[in-house]
Amino acid sequence: MLLLAVWIALASGLSRSSADDGARPQQWIVYITAGTPQLRTQLIRQGLDIVSVDLQGVTARLTPAQLRALEQAGFLCQVLEAGAQSIPVDDLYHSLAETEAELQAVAAQHPDIARLEVIRWSVEGRPIYALKVSDRAQEDEWSEPAVLIFALAHAREHLSTEMALDILHMLIEGYGRSGEITNLVHQREIWIIPDLNPDGDVYDTESGYYRFWRKNRRPNPGGSFGVDLNRNFGYRWGCCGGSSPSPWEETYRGPAPFSEPESTALRDFVESHPNITVSLSLHSYGEWILWPYGYTYESPPADMRPQDYEAFRRLAGAMADLNGYRAIQASQLYLADGTADDWLYGAQGIFAFTFELYPRTPNPGFYPPGTVIPAETARNRPAVLYLLRMADNPRKVVGEGGDLTPPQVALTAPAAGAYVSGPLAISADASDDIGVTLVEFIADGRTLGLDEEPPFALVWEDVPAVGSARVWVRAYDAGGNTAESPPVLVHFAGSPPGYFPIVQRQSVTSP
Ligand code: BZS
Ligand code: ZN
Numbered sequence: 001m002l003l004l005a006v007w008i009a010l011a012s013g014l015s016r017s018s019a020d021d022g023a024r025p026q027q028w029i030v031y032i033t034a035g036t037p038q039l040r041t042q043l044i045r046q047g048l049d050i051v052s053v054d055l056q057g058v059t060a061r062l063t064p065a066q067l068r069a070l071e072q073a074g075f076l077c078q079v080l081e082a083g084a085q086s087i088p089v090d091d092l093y094h095s096l097a098e099t100e101a102e103l104q105a106v107a108a109q110h111p112d113i114a115r116l117e118v119i120r121w122s123v124e125g126r127p128i129y130a131l132k133v134s135d136r137a138q139e140d141e142w143s144e145p146a147v148l149i150f151a152l153a154h155a156r157e158h159l160s161t162e163m164a165l166d167i168l169h170m171l172i173e174g175y176g177r178s179g180e181i182t183n184l185v186h187q188r189e190i191w192i193i194p195d196l197n198p199d200g201d202v203y204d205t206e207s208g209y210y211r212f213w214r215k216n217r218r219p220n221p222g223g224s225f226g227v228d229l230n231r232n233f234g235y236r237w238g239c240c241g242g243s244s245p246s247p248w249e250e251t252y253r254g255p256a257p258f259s260e261p262e263s264t265a266l267r268d269f270v271e272s273h274p275n276i277t278v279s280l281s282l283h284s285y286g287e288w289i290l291w292p293y294g295y296t297y298e299s300p301p302a303d304m305r306p307q308d309y310e311a312f313r314r315l316a317g318a319m320a321d322l323n324g325y326r327a328i329q330a331s332q333l334y335l336a337d338g339t340a341d342d343w344l345y346g347a348q349g350i351f352a353f354t355f356e357l358y359p360r361t362p363n364p365g366f367y368p369p370g371t372v373i374p375a376e377t378a379r380n381r382p383a384v385l386y387l388l389r390m391a392d393n394p395r396k397v398v399g400e401g402g403d404l405t406p407p408q409v410a411l412t413a414p415a416a417g418a419y420v421s422g423p424l425a426i427s428a429d430a431s432d433d434i435g436v437t438l439v440e441f442i443a444d445g446r447t448l449g450l451d452e453e454p455p456f457a458l459v460w461e462d463v464p465a466v467g468s469a470r471v472w473v474r475a476y477d478a479g480g481n482t483a484e485s486p487p488v489l490v491h492f493a494g495s496p497p498g499y500f501p502i503v504q505r506q507s508v509t510s511p
């Protein structure tokens, strides 16, 4: 009743933000108090451009007319920023061309562990890239669990592309250097799609000032542009009021499920890679970890195994402990139907998560200064590595299969307290219930080298001339579980202590 009045008022002052309007109507950034998912869903159904959500209310971009209507309907509204914002495009973020160049360079320089594919073309004919990181990258290793990481379904969420590229670099640069990353590159196929919406990306940035664009660039009948790619997927598409039938609105679901090449690209990719077990959809912002479903408040939903609900809760909770985000079922923000994650789990059985990246609040919102990129992407590395480890069977967190038992490992040489000069031979015995996949040799916390095959051994060539070091080994299995031997102390000197040869006599009497 109250909301009906709002709807009428809003419809009359309908925002035409989906039009190609050179002169964008004035926009206000407003915080609207709405303390339940139901109230927040109602606000979105009015066609407001919601830019972030917390559990007390939402932040929206409103025209002055929309703001007046909400206030008249009794909503508590707080204007955070008045007037149109003009934010210049920040060079510290990758442009689409820079992202493409970087993917091509990685694929060209690391053909052993990287393979680049064009999986489809966008509405405007741009390539959509997927890059695989795995050893033997040119082969399909269907027996390895695969992980899908995709970003920029929403054009204005540029930090998501930076996150995807950071994961790529973590893997490429860690390969052969870090035992954990090398083991994961061996044991997983990791697919990264850094820019699912290249047309939207270009549109958002091409003027030199950000346009706050969300959707793709489909020309809609009636003159508006864009379908919300995260409402265009075919599981309970448009079922529940969590998307809009109107092409003018920011959550327009499109005329049919998978009407868009960008969502179809993801669908076909997933259907042709049945080894994908977990996925990570990267968005901004809010610092949330979301799990399915978005289409229903039901919790656990009828179309989710109760054990899977528990697994989602535990996996998301474990990742939240690592990155400091807050983990919730997606509908707890607001209802959203036709999302990628609902389809990935509901239709494909994939453990699908969304990270809503930095920041938490509308200031700085979608466009934080590029200086935050290193810290705000590095922050998620441990959570991403955790998800990669779980991919052999994400249900292992509720005891349903998977590899949970860590290996056993012992150092067989050198002996504790050994005195050495010159290269040091290190060897280990390692075993596992399923199989040891890698042994890492470590001195004082520094990785000396890696060995995948028994007998696990390494010669440390460039030992220090003097001093001592703590030496140990770490063993990995295909589940990403690890075990370490206790460290042994090794001394580097030509001879045991206490033996100091005098090479030249000195007089002890004369001055
Ligand atoms: C965003 C918010 C995102 C959306 C929330 C969401 C993600 C809902 C996944 C459901 C599933 O735009 O980043 O509205 O699509
Ligand atoms: Zn988004």
Ligand code: CA
Pocket (backbone or CB within 6 Å): 403, 404, 405, 406, 407, 432, 433, 434, 435, 477, 478, 479, 481
């Ligand atoms: Ca094991």
